[in-house]
Amino acid sequence: MVTAEKTESEQLQLGEQESPQTKPVPSTNGRPVVIDPDLDFIRSLSRQSRESYKKCFQCGTCSATCPISPDTNPFPRKEMAWALWGMRDRLLEDPDVWLCHHCNDCSVRCPRSGRPGDVLAAVRRECVIHYAAPRFLARWVSQPRFVPLLLGLPAVLLGLAIVLRDPIANALGLAAPLGESIVYSYSPWLPHWLINGFFGLFTLFALAAAIVGLVRFIRVIKAPGVWGATGPPTRSFMSSAWTAIKQIFTHDKFTSCTAEHSRPLSHLLVFFGFIALSVVTFWVITGRVNPLLRDAFVYPFSFLSPWKLLANIGGAAVFVGCVMMLRQRLRNRDNAGGSTYFDWAFVWTLFAVVVSGFATEALHYLRMAPHRHVVYFIHLVFVFTLLIYLPYSKFAHLLYRTTAMIYAQYYGRNGATSTAVARDGRVDEESHDQASTSGGALP
Numbered sequence: 113m114v115t116a117e118k119t120e121s122e123q124l125q126l127g128e129q130e131s132p133q134t135k136p137v138p139s140t141n142g143r144p145v146v147i148d149p150d151l152d153f154i155r156s157l158s159r160q161s162r163e164s165y166k167k168c169f170q171c172g173t174c175s176a177t178c179p180i181s182p183d184t185n186p187f188p189r190k191e192m193a194w195a196l197w198g199m200r201d202r203l204l205e206d207p208d209v210w211l212c213h214h215c216n217d218c219s220v221r222c223p224r225s226g227r228p229g230d231v232l233a234a235v236r237r238e239c240v241i242h243y244a245a246p247r248f249l250a251r252w253v254s255q256p257r258f259v260p261l262l263l264g265l266p267a268v269l270l271g272l273a274i275v276l277r278d279p280i281a282n283a284l285g286l287a288a289p290l291g292e293s294i295v296y297s298y299s300p301w302l303p304h305w306l307i308n309g310f311f312g313l314f315t316l317f318a319l320a321a322a323i324v325g326l327v328r329f330i331r332v333i334k335a336p337g338v339w340g341a342t343g344p345p346t347r348s349f350m351s352s353a354w355t356a357i358k359q360i361f362t363h364d365k366f367t368s369c370t371a372e373h374s375r376p377l378s379h380l381l382v383f384f385g386f387i388a389l390s391v392v393t394f395w396v397i398t399g400r401v402n403p404l405l406r407d408a409f410v411y412p413f414s415f416l417s418p419w420k421l422l423a424n425i426g427g428a429a430v431f432v433g434c435v436m437m438l439r440q441r442l443r444n445r446d447n448a449g450g451s452t453y454f455d456w457a458f459v460w461t462l463f464a465v466v467v468s469g470f471a472t473e474a475l476h477y478l479r480m481a482p483h484r485h486v487v488y489f490i491h492l493v494f495v496f497t498l499l500i501y502l503p504y505s506k507f508a509h510l511l512y513r514t515t516a517m518i519y520a521q522y523y524g525r526n527g528a529t530s531t532a533v534a535r536d537g538r539v540d541e542e543s544h545d546q547a548s549t550s551g552g553a554l555p
Contacts, residue, residue: 149198153238157195160234160452164227168192174218174228179368180211182525185339187211188218188228195231204242205332207339209235210509210516211525215369237454240508245324250504256453266496270489273310274301281305298476299485302492308397314500322503322511329512333519346524356517375440381433382462388426392419415477424473427466434463458506464494 157165170193175186187208194202203209212232219227237254244250252258281303332338359365363383366376396419414420437459441451468491475484502508519525 147197147199150200151198153200154198156238157231157234160237160454161227161230164225165192165195165231167222167224168196168226168228169224171223173221173223174226177221178212178218179215179370180213180365188232191232191235192226192228195235200238203235204239205335205338206235207333207516207519209239210513211520213365213369213513215366215375217370233455234452236509236512237452237506239329239512240325240504240506243325243328243512244504244508245321245328249321249501253457253501253504254454256457259457262501263493263497266493266500267489269314270302270310270492270496273306277301277303277306298472298488301485302488304396307492311496311499314496318500318502322508325503325508326511326515329515330519333516339520339523339525345522347522349518349522352521353518355521356514359517360514378433378436378440381429381436383433385426385429385431385433386462388422389430392423392426395419427469430462431466431470434459434466438463454506461494461498461505465491465498468494 170189172189174192175181175189178186178188181187191203191206191209194206209232212229214229214233216229219225219229222228241247241250241254252262363376363380366379369375441455441459468487472484472488472491475487478484498505498507503511
């Protein structure tokens with residue numbers, strides 16, 4: 113005769129064998145699984161999401177109403193349960209949190225104001241810290257009390273580069289002009305070769321850190337069963353990458369958002385504006401060796417130069433996009449989603465880069481010294497903060513979300529999507545029931 117009750121020794125033995133210490137294991141033999149909640153993780157989520165996830169009673173509305181959640185094992189219902197149980201490791205190893213684009217449809221329609229979008233955003237912040245190398249830098253970037261240190265570090269390093277400029281130039285034979293192809297800087301304190309070397313060196317460190325974080329993340333994604341009941345890859349990796357890149361460039365996931373219609377436009381402006389600035393930056397960096405620029409290339413460009421026009425158009429697009437993002441977060445929190453310091457820091461840094469860049473350009477053409485040198489120095493500090501801290505800030509979404517989208521295509525995770533949201537905003541009952549059952553595959 114089999115009884116549901118177990119002796120104390122059996123329970124202790126079960127706890128020793130199956131207790132996963134915040135990393136729950138699905139039960140395959142009908143025996144219970146011991147869950148050890150991570151209290152620090154619960155406190156962190158509570159601070160970032162204002163404890164909204166504690167209102168969740170697993171109705172499944174969030175999964176049913178999400179326009180991009182797959183019908184099989186959908187999100188974010190299961191993630192809300194894991195958050196409530198303090199299952200830190202299970203959430204950090206869940207790539208579905210990166211498929212969420214925080215469009216906030218689920219939060220707007222949650223009957224208890226549980227705000228799943230904000231909860232998943234908080235989990236993504238924890239993921240960035242978890243996969244970062246070294247992790248202490250990610251912790252610094254995510255906490256406002258380290259702002260003076262994070263801004264002071266590049267300022268000190270740039271100042272040191274200025275002090276050592278002449279000895280380095282003499283040692284490398286760069287003290288004298290090398291001909292008409294010389295590239296001139298905005299400031300004689302920071303010649304073009306010094307900026308390239310400075311940012312090139314630290315970019316290599318940031319690139320190495322980003323690769324380490326991505327390798328850790330990919331190992332999790334490729335683990336058996338992490339996507340649920342998925343089989344072998346359903347398509348080639350290159351085909352999956354191409355599909356994901358097209359989705360990113362068209363922002364088709366954002367355009368499916370119904371709660372906040374202006375979000376796709378602001379993200380598109382920032383995205384393509386940043387691409388334009390990156391293209392111009394690459395052209396400037398390769399000025400000495402680029403065969404397309406060798407003959408008559410003098411930097412800074414004239415105001416009517418095609419490259420200067422592209423840079424100004426890109427900068428203007430980023431500026432308008434940032435203003436729209438700030439306005440959305442300040443005036444329409446219910447639809448745009450809650451914002452934490454992690455979000456604000458990235459948007460304001462990007463905004464500061466663009467504003468200081470335009471100020472530098474204006475002061476340069478006005479020949480206002482020493483003002484243009486000081487503002488240029490400040491601009492480079494913000495550029496350093498944006499780019500070199502990329503693996504540790506919200507900018508890292510570019511890496512992790514892209515990787516998750518590629519592997520979602522690779523393993524066929526992006527199958528049929530929910531069509532629960534009708535034109536009038538109501539949730540279709542059949543899709544709601546399906547999400548409630550298929551989304552209940554909890555460990």
